[in-house]
Amino acid sequence: MQKDVQITVVGKVFKPNPRKVLALNIILHEYFELVKWYLGFNSDSKTFLHENGYERAKRLYNLNTALIQTARDKAVEILKSFGENRNENSVLRLKRISIRFDKRCYNFSKTANLLTPYWLTLSLNKRERISLPIVFGKRQKERVEGVFKGDLSFTTVEMVKRGREWYAHFILSKTVELPDEPETVIAIDRGEHNLAVAAAISKRKPNKPMKGQFWRGEEIKRIRGLYSHIRRKLQERHRLGKIKEFKGRERRKVNQQLHIIANQIIAYAKQFPKPIIVMENLNGIRRNFKKSKNLNRRFHSLPFRKLQAIIEYKVNLEGIEVRYLPRKEVKNTSKTCNRCGHVAQMKPYERELKCPKCGLIYNRDLDACINIAHALMRGMGWRSCEPREPARVTEGVKPQTNAGSSRL
Ligand SMILES: [Zn+2]
Incomplete structure (x- = not known):
């Protein structure tokens, strides 16, 4: 059985210039408003939102059409998860959001640049496109290199603002083979x-x-x-x-x-x-x-x-x-x-x-x-509930306390 698994790799936008930060902030604001606007329909049907909102959203918000669609998807996800976790007194109040770029509106590539080899280009709206230098920690870098070797593939990237810094969360995917019959x-x-x-x-x-x-x-x-x-x-x-x-x-x-x-x-x-x-x-x-x-x-x-x-x-x-x-x-x-x-x-x-x-x-x-x-x-149908063969208590049970003994 094949299964697609997803892994997130986080990189930091490395010292972007003020013009780029401003552009990102403006887009974040616009995107946040759009998600709230879609939530206002109170519908978790993508089709319904598309038919009733898409054309208007294109006129109202200065965003790439791909971003308009991911904002709609986000609104649907937020509404669904709210429905699953709510109790009587919950009120849906959106505090922050990340911007989801899909393949149509971003490009990530490796260059010979000395600052960092990794560059992320985002299409924000009809006119604007920005390139951002991205740096990774050691473990994250290995995963990203896995993409360039073909072990993993890119799906979407979420742009997250934390404090004054911007981070790119790359969602990577891999198809793995799982055994049909576990033993x-x-x-x-x-x-x-x-x-x-x-x-x-x-x-x-x-x-x-x-x-x-x-x-x-x-x-x-x-x-x-x-x-x-x-x-x-x-x-x-x-x-x-x-x-x-x-x-x-x-x-x-x-x-x-x-x-x-x-x-x-x-x-x-x-x-x-x-x-x-x-x-x-x-x-x-x-x-x-x-x-x-x-x-x-x-x-x-x-x-x-x-x-x-x-x-x-x-x-x-x-x-x-x-x-x-x-x-x-x-x-x-x-x-x-x-x-x-x-x-x-x-x-x-x-x-x-x-x-x-x-x-x-x-x-x-x-x-x-x-x-x-x-x-x-x-x-999985491996056993009936009863009767059971009496199991010996301590057989092979070996308590170990190796809770990570490495030095810090
Ligand atoms: Zn018993």
Whole structure:
């Protein structure tokens, strides 16, 4: 089975001259107004918007026709996502937007220019066209070079304004071959006591989970603790500029750790034949999770969602499929016995599940992971819900705490 995967590569517009910045700002304003104008139709049908708005939009807004169309698409996306995430009191209020250029209105090329070899040319409207020098970080540059080698292809570019700087988000696409019939389900979950846990179950022995692995995320906790201390000190001294700087530094260090852990998780998955990865869909989790303030803090301080995004992006490129299970399908995973399905009464701090019904004693985070794997397996018809062959508890389960041990 072939699948198109998308990767975003971010480059910075390097010291553009004031005339170009002004042109971009004017276009951003115009584009923002146009998206709001399309939203005013309150329709998520592209056809409807095209038939009722396109000709008028061309007269009202001084934008390239391709931009008029991407603004319409954006309005549709915004409206749809608002509809999916709204609650009774939500009001749609658009604060900012990025400008989407598609193939008809941009050109990206490599030149012999000494400043930077990468240049992005944008058609803004009928008269105006600007060329911008783009610089990339090391990892991003490798991806971009992949396009010139033909491994990846360009789709669209989003021009994003942050503060006074402009960034180009290139959306790259690649067609990967995914195995038609996966043989091993790898479940990856956030734990109550770990940043991440992984478990694997083979199609041949669906009742026997294979060795699990734990990532405690201790280095990330250490970085977070350190920087929150620094932030407090700077706040006392009212050094607001410095706080921002340290925020960026903290984010980069945490990201670095997340990449290390993601690589280890992928190595874990790849040791099994034809793996498929399953994770819980965490959209809306912040809204749904209101137990205790303390728990909340610990829970959110470990950036599992970000880890999920990194894992997905990396494995997609390697041709491993990732599936997300909706939250309603993975309820109570860390309280449910993975052998008999009994839901036990448990306190948040308890680390072991002791099943009162069948007597299974199991690491709670690993148990949750196995339950997630089971949910996908049921969906793929790999196993019936019962009866199950009793699994031995600790077999092959080797807790590891290699939560990224590299030096910073
Ligand atoms: Zn049980």
